[in-house]
Amino acid sequence: MKKEIVVSGIRPTGNLHLGNYFGAMRNYVRMQEEYDCYFFVADWHSLTTHPDTKELRNSVLHVLAENIAAGLDPGKVCLYVQSTVPEIAELYLNLNMLAYKGELEKTPTFKDKVRLQPDNVNTGLLTYPVLMAADILIHRAKYVPVGKDQEQHLEITRNFAQRFNHRYGELFPEPKAFNFGESLLKVPSLDGAGKMSKSENQFATLYLADDNDLIRKKVMKAKTDSGPTTPHSEMPDYIQNLFQLMQLVSEESTVQKFREDFNNAAIRYGDMKKQLAEDMVAFITPIREKAESIRRDEAYLKKVVEQGAEKARESARETIAQTRKLVGLNYF
Ligand code: ADP
Ligand code: TRP
DSSP, rough: OOOOOEEEEEESSOBBBBBHHIIIIIIHHHTTTTSSEEEEEEEHHHGOOOOOOHHHHHHHHHHHHHHHHTOOOOTSSSEEEEEGGGGHHHHHHHTTTTTHHHHHHOOOOHHHHHHHOOOOOOHHTTTTHHHHHHHHHTTOSSSSEEGGGGGHHHHHHHHHHHHHHHHHHHHHOEEEEOOSSOOOOOBBBBSSSSSSSSSOOGGSBBBTTTHHHHHHHHTTTTTOOOOOOSTOOOOHHHHHHEEEEEEEOOOHHHHHHHHHHHTTOOOOOOHOOOOOOOOHHHHHHHHHHHHHHHHOOOOHHHHHHHHHHHHHHHHHHHHHHHHHHHHHHHOO
């Protein structure tokens, strides 16, 4: 039986962190056995925020190395770099004719970016969701493993798929967000405000490249208070966040112990953070070390990128041939 198709991308805009790992990469790794997977580094998307392009090569290779270190096997999945598949740009062009300025302006991520970079509201930023839809539809994917923050982009992708099918003829399935848990995950930041992120609040985010001392320092600085004074108090959200993080990397019995301590108003947050720090170190160290060694092996990475491009383009060419036929762009 043909396997179902999965697509997902990560922008090479900084070091990967626990949010990327638990929100996205962990699902990629679990999906690689059962699905026909296309995972890519979204280098074109990263240009919308005008990064220092001298860093681009290193960032792209670093993200690839971290994904492989986290368990992705380039022999099992198609692992590629977005800009090596020009067919995506052609589909993006087609989809732009079906995208309306008003709906793109309403996208929450666009509004966020307008606030963050008011001097650089480029059209690439506005059409970011169109390019993302092209990334997904180019392989006619059914599932997209992403974190909660990407749900709206998927909704837009489904709209474009529908519009294309309606206007030109049935071609695209309507892709859905995918997560092995029941709900999409948001990994909170250590300062109790918002989520871990590549670019914001660096000291409240744990990166897969952080060394052990830095991990310990960050965790020990996480926001707490003097603790509950009565049993079964309501848990403040920054403490809930710490429990949520512990749940990701610690033994169930450890989490349980601190939960009981909290409920008995006997918790010592210093001890809890020490434990969390050690469990984070144990979790991150092997991934960091493996990523460093893969990153140094440029010959291997070159092979991964070439092999990925070849496989991704094969699937992309097929979709483009069909879109040209349906749109009426094949003249002889
Ligand atoms: P960032 O938001 O740090 O710039 P990206 O936007 O490139 O990261 O996200 C790459 C993937 O990681 C996406 O699927 C996104 O949903 C997921 N992700 C990012 N941050 C988190 C988080 N804190 N919790 C859960 N998933 C996240
Ligand atoms: N927009 C995604 C993010 O910021 C990255 C991305 C680009 C993506 N194209 C995609 C994710 C296609 C899934 C599928 O995280």
